[in-house]
Amino acid sequence: MQNHSLLVHKTNLYQIEQQHAEVPEIQDGEVLFKVNKYALTTNNITYAVSGFKLKYWDFFPTEDPWGIVPVWGFGEVVASKHPDVAVGERCYGYFPMSNYLCIQPSKINAFGFSDVKPHRQALAPIYNYYSKVAADPSFKTEVEDYMPIIKPLFVTSFLIYHFLLEEIFFSAEQIVLTSASSKTALALAFMLHKNKAADQKAIVGLTSKRNIDFVKSTGYYDQVMAYEDYPTELTETSTVIVDFAGKTEMLSTIGTHLGDHLKHIALIGITDWKSMRGFKGVPKAEFFFAPTHAQQKYKTWGVEKTNLLLNTDMVHFIGDSQQLIDITPVESLDRLGELYLEMLDGKVDPKKGYIVQIP
Ligand SMILES: NC(=O)c1ccc[n+]([C@@H]2O[C@H](COP(=O)([O-])OP(=O)(O)OC[C@H]3O[C@@H](n4cnc5c(N)ncnc54)[C@H](OP(=O)(O)O)[C@@H]3O)[C@@H](O)[C@H]2O)c1
Secondary structure: OEEEEEEEEOOOOOOEEEEEEEOOOOOOOOEEEEEEEEEEOHHHHHHHHOOOOOOHHHOOOOOOOEEOOEEEEEEEEEEEOOOOOOOOOEEEEEEEOEOEEEEOEEOOOOOEEEEOOHHHOOOOHHHHEEEEHHHOOOOOHHHOOHHHHHHHHHHHHHHHHHHHHHOHHHHOOEEEEOOOOOHHHHHHHHHHHHOHHHHOOEEEEEEOHHHHHHHHHOOOOOEEEEHHHHHHHOOOOOEEEEEOOOOHHHHHHHHHHHHHHEEEEEEOOOOOHHHOOOOOOOOOEEEOOHHHHHHHHHHHHOHHHHHHHHHHHHHHHHHHHHHHOEEEEEOOHHHHHHHHHHHHOOOOOOOEEEEEOOO
16 A cells, blocks of 8 residues: 655646655544545646745645645545544545545534644645535535536635625626636636626636637626737726736736726736736736635634535536536546646646546
8 A cells, every 4th residue: 555646846847756655654633534536727736836935835745845736635534543533434625646645633523624733734724624525515426526626616716706796896897807718717707697687797708719619608708708809809898807817918918908997906816827927017906815715704604604605606506517517537647747747838628627536
């Protein structure tokens, strides 16, 4: 029994290595997860790109100069030295690109527990929480593979939607989403589309030429345009931009194009990480970090209400996703390495949803 991991060089993201190590031995108070399956999307590439700045390398540390990119997925407890966590408990949460993970559970209740290993204590609590699959009302076996792909991204989009709503959309008439084909953008477009009758906002998608047909086919956007075409096609009206792409120069140019019509830019992602130059010169731009907004929502709405609203919308979006996204399995560490490198270079087909399951 060995623990197989994919390692990424922290300062040269193109350098990868496989690690085959002993499975960690658990101590009193700890449990061992066998990582069953997890998703890989551009979001994980962003974890690597901002690994130092946002501390993503700190979750599952290994020997320098290597790092392990975190992923969202399912794990099953296969050994336990904790009296309140039983072998066989299946959980959803944050895992390394490995097939085993040792954690120290605490704050255990009917729904889940948190890892309180010392090195994770300074990191955002949402990433340290493992929810019990058996107690999750939104979990359905028939769409299980969609959960790790959609859930972490949908949470973000749900929070962005409610942030915009609370800000009364910064008085904007249109909401422009960049990297409109990304799953996180699609989830926000779904929320905007679903609430369109009440909000009355035009939903505009900006994407690559090759992805225009796919983005149109979702039916969520009122208007879809290629990055090259926004100077002529973008209506000059009050606008909020929700940026998933990180194309710094393009944001500055749109800002100039819109002038006073630009009300706010929410900086969410950096799918096009190579064109990112820093956001200092970008007008009215503010970072949106989902874990911080999640903590705020839990405080103001309470955990129960937040999860109920979130799960209700997410179940609908997962229903839609079955039509839009094809589950694509990844079954070896070699293929995972290739896929990671393809994604790093933006060779991403938005119609595919990768689920990694390595025996
Ligand atoms: N702030 C937060 O808390 C938070 C939370 C969740 C996600 N996010 C961010 O949202 C972004 C989207 O993540 P996702 O997992 O939803 O992505 P995804 O579904 O894998 O997105 C794929 C799309 O991203 C664009 N893309 C990917 N790689 C690219 C590259 N190298 N160069 C240019 N374009 C590229 C392409 O879209 P187009 O052709 O349409 O541009 C592609 O179709 C990520 O940056 C992620 O980190 C942020």
